[in-house]
Amino acid sequence: MGSEDIVREFTVCGNRVAVHTPAHCAGEARPDAGEGRSSEANPALPDGLPVVYLHVHDGDGSEVRCLCRELGCRDFVLTAILPRCWNDDLTPWECPGLFADDAPFAGKAAEQLRLLESEIIPRVEGDAPRKPEQRLLAGYSLAGLFATWACFNSAAFGRVASASGSLWYPDFTGYAAANEFARKPACAYFSLGSKEARTPSRLLRNVAQGTRDVVELFEARGVPTTFEQNPGNHFKEPALRMAKGIAWALSK
Numbered sequence: 001m002g003s004e005d006i007v008r009e010f011t012v013c014g015n016r017v018a019v020h021t022p023a024h025c026a027g028e029a030r031p032d033a034g035e036g037r038s039s040e041a042n043p044a045l046p047d048g049l050p051v052v053y054l055h056v057h058d059g060d061g062s063e064v065r066c067l068c069r070e071l072g073c074r075d076f077v078l079t080a081i082l083p084r085c086w087n088d089d090l091t092p093w094e095c096p097g098l099f100a101d102d103a104p105f106a107g108k109a110a111e112q113l114r115l116l117e118s119e120i121i122p123r124v125e126g127d128a129p130r131k132p133e134q135r136l137l138a139g140y141s142l143a144g145l146f147a148t149w150a151c152f153n154s155a156a157f158g159r160v161a162s163a164s165g166s167l168w169y170p171d172f173t174g175y176a177a178a179n180e181f182a183r184k185p186a187c188a189y190f191s192l193g194s195k196e197a198r199t200p201s202r203l204l205r206n207v208a209q210g211t212r213d214v215v216e217l218f219e220a221r222g223v224p225t226t227f228e229q230n231p232g233n234h235f236k237e238p239a240l241r242m243a244k245g246i247a248w249a250l251s252k
Helices: 062-070 109-125 142-150 172-178 204-220 238-251
Strands: 005-012 015-022 029-031 041-043 051-055 077-082 135-140 159-163 187-193 225-230
Touching: 005 109, 015 109, 051 109, 051 142, 051 238, 062 077, 062 238, 077 109, 109 142, 135 142, 135 238, 142 159, 142 172, 159 238, 172 204, 187 204, 187 238, 204 225, 225 238
Parallel strands: 051 077, 051 135, 135 159, 159 187, 187 225
Antiparallel strands: 005 015, 015 077, 029 041
């Protein structure tokens, strides 16, 4: 991110974490020599600035960060998390693979959520004078599913942004309907590509209906919720779709 951000990185339990802090908001530098971290001085978390936790499939979240700025999004700290195994760590329960030769999804979301709450958040926010005014859990595809599922399992996050979330996941809409929020979100953003349901996969064809069902459930429970349809299939402009979700959720 050049001079616009100060980025610190650490690794915890196989997860690579990159914390992007706006340079003009950064607090006084502090030494950070814990296990898996840089030994160089790192900025203290700015007091009260929103923190976005975003699981990423690859990279360190820089493209999403840049697009958020282009969209005029307010300042925030971005914590980009590259999990050990995308398909396993972000799925709530076991599920067969999408196609005949695909490995099954392992359903380790509960383990990933515990790691996020007990290890990653404390390392990111540990030196902040107080908790951030907004904490957003965001994600694309399976990470969008994880962010939505976390609403029913964690009170750590007040906002959720799921861009092209994998809400086709078997039994997820029933699970959401049968469970209460761990903490009612202050707002929720969902999006989907216009062509995402056009796929040879029987499971993936359920994504449009699954997304509608989840949006309606959030609305029925009084959560300020928006749904945005984007042109194209699942793989068109994922970073932009995610940035639009983050920008909307932080504006509410």
